[in-house]
Amino acid sequence: MIFTGIDIFCHVIDNLGDAGVVYRFASEMKLAHPACGIRVFIDDMAVLTNIDPAIIAGSFMQEHGGVIFIDSTMLDAGKVETLGFADVLIEAFGCYTPDCYLEKALFACPLIINLEYLSAEPWVEGYHLKESLLPKGTAKKYFFMPGFTESTGGVILNSRVQRRKGDIVAGRIGFLNELLSRTGMETPVFEGQLIGTVFTYERGFDTLLAELEQLNREVLLFCFGRKSRGGMEHTLTRLGALGGREPLRKRKNISIVFMPFISQQEYDTLLCCTDFNMVRGEDSLVQAIGAGIPFIWNAYLQDEKYQHIKVEAFCAAFQPYFDDEKVFAAYRKLMLQFNDAAIESPGRTTGEQYRLFFRDLEKIEHATSKMCYFIRQNCNLVGKFSDFIREFKRQ
Amino acid sequence: MKEAQDLRAGNTVKMGNDLFIILKAIYNKGSRGASSVKMKMKNLSTGGVSETVYRASDKFDNVVLDRRKMQFLCESNGFYTFMDNETYEQMDLTREDLGDALNYLKEEMVIDIILHGEKAVGVELPVHVERDIVYTEPAVKGDTSGKVLKVAKLDTGHEVKVPLYCVIGDKIKIDTTTDAFVARAN
Secondary structure, rough: OOOOOEEEEEEOOOHHHHHHHHHHHHHHHHHHHOEEEEEEEEEHHHHHHHOOOOOOOOOOOOEOOOOOEHHHHHHHHHHHHHOOOOOOOEEEEOOOOOHHHHHHHHHHEEEEEEEEEOOOOOOOHHOOOOOOOOOOOOOOOEOOOOOOEEEEEEEEOOHHHHHHHHHHHHHHHHHHHHHHHOOOOOOOOOOOOHHHEEOOOOEEEEHHHHHHHHHOOEEEEEEEHHHHHHHHHHHHHOOOOEOOOOOOEOOOOOOEEOOOOHHHHHHHHHOOOOOOEEEHHHHHHHHHHHHHHEEHHHHHHHHHHOHHHHHHHHHHHHHHHHHOOOHHHHHHHHHHHHHHOOOOOOOOOOOOHHHHHOOOHHHHHHHHHHHHHHHHOOEHHHHHHHHHHHHHHHO | EEHHHHOOOEEEEEEEEEEEEEEEEEEEEEEEHHEEEEEEEOOOOOOEEEEEEEEEEOOOEEEEOOEEEEEEEEEEOOOOEEEEOOOOOOEEEEEEHHHHHOOOOOOOEEEEEEEEOOOEEEOOOEEEEEEEEEEOOOOOOOOOOOOOEEOOOEEOOEEEEEEOOOOOOEEEEEOOOOOOEEEEOO
């Protein structure tokens, strides 16, 4: 065992991303180092209940899957004294650790790590594992930068899904039908149907549905989250949904199921069982690559459309995995357009790129599989993190 | 106290018992407002230089050291000679001492030399300087928004991003803290 304990602090800004990555990191670290005590201190436990329904909001401390979850809003000096300190403190995404913990941790924890957000931007490599000098205490602090290259901290793939991917794909129809049955739907999934997932930020889907109508194929979309549902319902109201009973909407050859939240494990499994995925944020992007299935990424919306920089950088990192330049060019154009429309309005002209996306699914799948293989081999964040701590301890 | 995002080359901060002069500071925007700043810092006690990263909102104890206005005379064998125009006293700084200031340094330029005791330890550039473009791709007609940028080489050899309408020979005003184009100055 290279360390006895890791304390992870997480401040939830909005949505599910911060909590989702921290939950995944904690779970994967526990799998890799079962004897290591891992505690997650989070200031919005309710968000975690969406990711793992076994977690209960309102409780100060609870254990799930070997990881201890603590409501950091209830933390005070007395509780910190009782809980003690881990030998590694992680401040997720530059969050500030509560003073009642940090003041003592600066002397009690040998190592503090700022685990940053994922980005494909080139500058990330130059920031990875750089020290952040502290004004007091005995601890050393470093920045750990996730990324898609060997010189970054890598990404966190769902290791259980990766190990079982062959079985998951073989049993996909059964899994999809089981998911549908939970919503009360009796219409089974069948071979030959085009299956997709939709989990995006606020936007419309007019041109997506218009394009899918042209495919001359039955289409089934699993739609997740309040924001995707809102956008999809607006679109269906504009276009006119022709049938279906809650939670199903039907328009011509397209069936849309509005799904309740499912666990992170099930969502990651689902991503492997489809023909394409529309994903949002950083963690879902990584799992979509891990699935090796074509995807469209909706980056977190930022001021001054800064998400375009992130999307451009990701496309540049993805480009080497494409064999066909024209396919990549069309894919890149679609990704940029997709992230330009906060709310897609009728008449927006993304139809051409969707057409090419669906035409080129096989080639995009090939590129995604190649990227998945590369990051599995070279960008395992848990492995890189463990190596860094091992090296730190050795020194 | 100053936040990391407000620190720039030439500033001095106190960490524990040590003073550090910032040689270089690069700001990068992350997701969800989690921006970070990469800084090259020199420990004024040990002379050791380290490359460090901070959250943009990390707070620093800013220390104001003595400074003198001096004129840059010339560079010779890696030493950059500056002169006080009143006393004619000269001081040499190294490339490392100058950090990113080298990007905009020209002979006869008068800048603040930062002193630690009697020793020159760094320089602080003015926030804005004017420099000539010596090379850039030809101007593109039609785009006057200034939002689309291209690379331009300055008379100091440094490259910055400028709007498409800029041409060779233009004098431009640049923010030395960010390398950002501010305006055409001619």
